Amino acid sequence: MTQRPLHILFIGSVIPDTPEYRTAAFSRAGNLAQQGLLAGLDGAGADITVLAFQPVPAFPRSPRWWVSGQRLPGPGRREQRLVAFINVPYLKQVSLACALLIQCWRQIQRGVPQVLMSYNVNTFTSAPLLLLSRLLRLPYVPVVYDVDVPGATVPDGPLQRLEYRWAARVLPLLPAAITGTALIGRELMPGRPTLVVEGGLGPAQQAYAPAPRTSGTTFDVVFAGALETYNGVDVLLDAMTWLPTHVRLHVAGQGGLRAAVEAAAASDDRVVYHGLLDMDGLRGLYARGDLLVNHRSDERLDSRYVFPSKLIEYLASGLPVVSTRFRSLPEEYLPFLEVLSDESPRALAAGIERVMAALPAARMKARQAQEFVRTHKSWAFQGRRILSFLETVVL
Known part of the structure; x- marks a missing residue:
């Protein structure tokens, strides 16, 4: 055990489960998983900083072309901020990656974390953390609950194929992961240490x-x-x-x-x-x-x-x-x-x-x-x- 609380910088899409934040892109299952994960780590003694984005359908499916950032109160020892982004297809992913990179860097200036984590390995969340991991020599250990297979769990579109190829290339490069199924570790991270946590109960x-x-x-x-x-x-x-x-x-x-x-x-x-x-x-x-x-x-x-x-x-x-x-x-x-x-x-x-x-x-x-x-x-x-x-x- 470490002598001081483990300091974790976590990127996800966790939001309050209230009407003002629920949209067609909101997943209660994914939100509960992140809330439970963070509460469990907090209760175990970790020191967690959370950077998150609000799940919103991209314009024009949603009338919002801009999603504002804000600071949210976090229970326990947690500090949480929602980042702002441009809610237009493709620009959305780029602006999210930039916003998360900037906010991660600002948080690191306040205190270098010992572990970088994300909920899944989407391009716009994992790319900033992978860069920071290499620059600062920090372990990046994602929680991988969804690896969407194009044509199965998601449509077979160019963005979905990009995300799947990205996950398949990034996961073997990481030192470890928490996975939702054993097959994620065996097939996408062979030889890397993984911990299967298929979910939890809050x-x-x-x-x-x-x-x-x-x-x-x-x-x-x-x-x-x-x-x-x-x-x-x-x-x-x-x-x-x-x-x-x-x-x-x-x-x-x-x-x-x-x-x-x-x-x-x-x-x-x-x-x-x-x-x-x-x-x-x-x-x-x-x-x-x-x-x-x-x-x-x-x-x-x-x-x-x-x-x-x-x-x-x-x-x-x-x-x-x-x-x-x-x-x-x-x-x-x-x-x-x-x-x-x-x-x-x-x-x-x-x-x-x-x-x-x-x-x-x-x-x-x-x-x-x-x-x-x-x-x-x-x-x-x-x-x-x-x-x-x-x-x-x-x-």
Whole structure:
């Protein structure tokens, strides 16, 4: 252990989860991951300075061509600033890289950090840190949760291909990384030390745990997340045709399949669409649920480099969870899930019916899952693991 708190300079996109900061580019999963990571490191004793940018769709998808910077209050020992940038395609990335480089340099003048970190390795965040790392001989250790594969997790456009090639070239040059899946380390950073931290559980997510339900005239299935094909939202809707009439499907979130969900809710009173919910809304939705569905697709998404952090939140709820067995799913999760045989609507319906038929046993498994994630996946626990890993890199 070092004699003084480890000083970390962190670049990310973490913002307050309040209406004034939420845009179409806002990802609650990514924001929660960064908030939890920073809180865990802070609680473990690190000294953290945060430079961040607000996720905003580029002009003209957003009417804002300029996004102002500001200073934000940080909990614990954290200091946080949002940088300003030009919100026009391509100029956006260049202006962000310049702004982050300038602000990083100003922070370094106030006190040289021992570790440079970023959330993912986008060109505009990792390029400034890579330059500073080389100039000042400081270790740069990113947290890599998203390596988007063009044509799979993102469109196959020139900017997306550039970002993927950049990540593939930069990661092998770095001394170490915290990764969201084991395959990121094995395939993109062979021979480099990595620590797999697929996500974590924050205090707000632990508060999602509902009181146990003892009776009800309906069996309520819940999905909360991005309304996209890779999350099997269309499969969920199709599975309803195989399920008994007392089963209800509750869907919350936003995304490309929102119109399909709204149409299903309009034509079938067993389907309920709740829109994009805040923390209190999610807590209420989970409280009325009997079962949660995590249908991350391996057939429609190259999921090697993606772990659905929502799964940790699901397990923390204390409700039974039905899930696909996607490639990035660690073996340690399997005992706590009702794993589907395949990704078809019929297999999903069969998985839900198995839980319904053995509900006491499923609820006992759910309580064991809740204890597992609270003990081994809390951000307090993960923060201590990450800090110990960073100290080995520094030393």
